[in-house]
Amino acid sequence: MRLYNPKFQNVFSEKGKRGIKLYTENLTPGIQYFDEEIVREKGKEYRQWDARRSKLAAGILKGLSQTGIKPGQKVLYLGASHGYTPSFFSDIVGRQGFIFALDFAPRVVRDLVFLCEKRNNITPLLGDANQPKTFASRILPVDIVYMDVAQKNQAEIFLKNCNMFLKSGGFGLLAVKSRSIDITKRPKQIFQQVRTKLEKEITIVDYKILDPFERDHCMYVVKKN
Numbered sequence: 549m550r551l552y553n554p555k556f557q558n559v560f561s562e563k564g565k566r567g568i569k570l571y572t573e574n575l576t577p578g579i580q581y582f583d584e585e586i587v588r589e590k591g592k593e594y595r596q597w598d599a600r601r602s603k604l605a606a607g608i609l610k611g612l613s614q615t616g617i618k619p620g621q622k623v624l625y626l627g628a629s630h631g632y633t634p635s636f637f638s639d640i641v642g643r644q645g646f647i648f649a650l651d652f653a654p655r656v657v658r659d660l661v662f663l664c665e666k667r668n669n670i671t672p673l674l675g676d677a678n679q680p681k682t683f684a685s686r687i688l689p690v691d692i693v694y695m696d697v698a699q700k701n702q703a704e705i706f707l708k709n710c711n712m713f714l715k716s717g718g719f720g721l722l723a724v725k726s727r728s729i730d731i732t733k734r735p736k737q738i739f740q741q742v743r744t745k746l747e748k749e750i751t752i753v754d755y756k757i758l759d760p761f762e763r764d765h766c767m768y769v770v771k772k773n
Contacts, residue, residue, distance in 0.1 A: 555614050558640040560594060562587070570597040570605050572639035576666050582632055595639065599761045602633040603696055603723040606761035607769075613754050615769060616719025620644040621691035624713050626677040626705070629656055631663040631670075633696070638667045645669055648687050652676050678705050680712045687713055693720040698728040703745040710750060710772060720750065720770040727764050735764045746770060 560571045571587060571594035578593070580586060585596035599605040604615070617623070619642045628634050628649035637647050649664075650673040651657050660672035675683040677697050693714045695706045706722045714720060726738035739757070746752055746768060754769040 556608060557618050558642070559597075559608065568609060570599065570608060571595060572597055572636050575639050575642065575669070579666055581635055581663060595636070597636050602636065603758060603762055603765060603767060604633055604694070604721065605636070606758045606765075607721075607723075607756050607767035609761065610756040610758060610767075612756055612767065612769060614719075615721060616771070617641070617692055622688060623647045623692040623694060624687060624690045624709065625649045626693070626695040626709060627651060627697040628660060628672070629696075630659045633694075634660075634670055635663060635667065637694070638670050641669065643669060647671070648673055648690070650675050650677060650683065677709065680709050684712060689713060689715050691715055691718045693718070694723075695721070696723040698725045700729055702729060703742045707746070707749050710770070714772045716772055718772050719753075720768075720772065722746070722768045722770070723758075723762075724766045724768065725764065726766075735766075739766045742766075742768065 558572060562569045574593040574595050587594045597605045599609045617640055621641050623637055625634050625647055628651045634647055634649045647670045649660055649670050657672050657674045664670045664672055673683055690713050693710050702724055710720045724742050726735035729738050750770045750772055752768060753771050756767050758765040758767060
């Protein structure tokens with residue numbers, strides 16, 4: 549197994565017959581959370597990061613030039629769901645990093661609580677990403693804002709949270725689901741509309757369409773000046 553790309557710290561890869569598989573070193577060896585494949589090598593344990601279950605993994609395999617995510621960082625994760633991708637963030641930022649994992653669904657946050665019992669660098673938060681002032685008292689300034697929230701006003705929600713919580717020089721990653729914004733328009737039209745909104749307030753550093761891993765989705769990587 550080799551380092552996939554120096555730009556993606558703590559992300560590893562293995563070439564197989566069906567393409568490249570991504571892995572992260574398991575922060576909690578011996579514990580499997582999502583029936584993911586486990587590989588053991590040289591006394592370490594690695595978890596397979598499935599690009600069909602994680603939009604960030606899809607973005608990396610589609611050729612993102614950077615994500616800004618590094619060990620030791622603080623992350624605000626909006627739309628954490630059951631914790632699949634947040635668990636890989638947890639591996640990447642390591643024990644010196646920390647993740648605020650927010651979702652609006654109580655049942656989902658309950659699942660996050662179980663994940664966090666073993667992963668001390670994640671805290672689950674119940675809240676509405678569209679109302680950042682309601683959870684601002686529980687969030688510290690962060691190095692990364694990651695959002696995967698299927699709402700019509702995805703770009704506006706993302707920018708509000710970046711403006712409120714993202715440090716200067718920090719990175720934001722926005723997974724855009726075009727069908728949640730407008731099902732009558734082609735996805736590329738929606739992606740361009742989102743770009744226009746983002747460019748008014750923040751610097752776009754990369755963009756990838758996530759097909760075939762995620763249909764009608766794209767990923768924007770931005771940087772706050």
